[in-house]
Amino acid sequence: MKKLSLLTACLMFSAGVLAAAADQISVDKPYVRLLPPGVQTTGAFMVIRNAGDKDVKLVKADNPASRVTELHTHLNEGGIMKMRPVAAIEIKAKGEALLQPGGLHIMLIDLKVPLKEGDVVPITLGFDDGSSKKLDAKVLRAAPEAAMSHHHH
Numbered sequence: 001m002k003k004l005s006l007l008t009a010c011l012m013f014s015a016g017v018l019a020a021a022a023d024q025i026s027v028d029k030p031y032v033r034l035l036p037p038g039v040q041t042t043g044a045f046m047v048i049r050n051a052g053d054k055d056v057k058l059v060k061a062d063n064p065a066s067r068v069t070e071l072h073t074h075l076n077e078g079g080i081m082k083m084r085p086v087a088a089i090e091i092k093a094k095g096e097a098l099l100q101p102g103g104l105h106i107m108l109i110d111l112k113v114p115l116k117e118g119d120v121v122p123i124t125l126g127f128d129d130g131s132s133k134k135l136d137a138k139v140l141r142a143a144p145e146a147a148m149s150h151h152h153h
């Protein structure tokens with residue numbers, strides 16, 4: 001885990017000099033889904049909000065825990081849900097993009113070390129104007145929303 005925190009520090013330094021699309025963006029409830037041991041690939045989910053007057057495109061994501069990071073969506077092909085990489089995820093002006101299981105997500109492919117519940121994965125979002133935003137996604141078994149609504153049953 002030492003390697004992860006070192007990379008986090010570097011990313012925080014570079015984030016300070018950038019000002020643009022990323023400044024209009026806020027991220028709510030980011031998490032990485034905990035998968036059974038042996039599974040090398042998982043997804044990161046969150047709500048990305050755009051407070052600005054211009055549409056913003058998320059064009060890439062990066063993280064130190066996996067060798068490859070891709071933007072994905074789910075498509076229904078003949079009744080079967082399949083994942084497909086997408087070039088960009090649009091966040092409308094004054095709108096939000098929902099990254100959730102079964103829909104858009106950030107794919108963490110080929111994990112370097114197995115993730116444990118409670119681990120924090122720093123994820124950097126890259127936008128179409130070259131700006132970027134760093135966030136910390138906690139490794140959880142289930143979505144934060146799902147955990148909350150469970151209380152009411």
Ligand SMILES: [Cu+2]
Nearest residue numbers: 072083105107
């Ligand atoms: Cu995927």
